[in-house]
Amino acid sequence: QLTSLTVGITHTAESSIVAEVLARYTNENPGISITIVTDNINNLYDMLENYELDLAIVDGAYGDPRFSSMLLDTDYLTCVMSVDNPLARKGAVTLAELRRQKMILRTPASATRTLFESALESNGESIQSFNVTLEVDNIATIKDLIRKDLGVSILPRSACLDELRKGKIAALPVENLSMVRETRIVYNKDFTHTDMLNEIIKTYGSTVMNRKKNRPCSVENGARPVFDEKKCQRGMSVYTPGAERRVSFSSVMRGEKLCSPSRPENTARTLGRTSLSLQRTATAQRSAEE
Secondary structure (H helix, E strand, O other): OOOEEEEEEOHHHHHOOHHHHHHHHHHHOOOOEEEEEEOOHHHHHHHHHOOOOOEEEEEOOOOOOOEEEEEEEEEEEEEEEEOOOHHHHOOOEOHHHHHOOEEEEOOOOOHHHHHHHHHHHHOOOOHHHOEEEEEOOOHHHHHHHHHOOOOEEEEEHHHHHHHHHOOOEEEEOEOOOOOEEEEEEEEEOOOOOHHHHHHHHHHHHHHHHHHHHOOOOOOEOOOOOOOOHHHHHOOOOEEOOOOOOEEOHHHHHOOOOOOOOOOHHHHHHHHHHHHHHHHHHHHHHHHHHO
């Protein structure tokens, strides 16, 4: 029985929940230790072939006959931008709009960049038509630059989940571009511990489900987060994309209305009901105290 694993992951996987999943797997199996190596997909395949790695978790197109693989997840590329970017209030980004943006992309050797360029070519487009101002191989750096509204990027949604949950960035689909891809566990054909791989896949699934259960509102696809009354009661601000302002408990108690450009009547109606509800709660509390 194996007591240690050396796992290669891509930079994209490093920015997703893969590292967390591997850590959870070691916690659930105290006899196992894991070493994580991060590199681009081609180097990971070379290390795997030379048995420097036990397995690799990679994303993008897969069809290497040298190895076997198991499907871990299905992901897709999305256009990522600052919440202050005017495009963040839209439901999707067109290629014409994307051409007018400064783009911060992964390097050409990455699977993310390869898939984006392939999708463009399938639509008769070329990367040369876009204003690529910066190429960076580190996803964390790209997301930091995006938050500062220094450009937009094309990144896997799975690499942006934390920032989306916290409302730090926005993510929109690109019209007419199909950029779906798979994340797979790849291993040598003579690797016999597939039961461990099934356990890792199971841990991955449970981690994803736990995140969904605890997921607050995110700024995605131009959607407006649901108004969080509990947060307002604690005096916290709640960001409403497209409205260009924040909703606080005091503003709701004053009966102020906040309209979203997409559905102004619904937003105003929602906040009006919330305001009335909070006012009634406050009145009831004062009566109880008296």
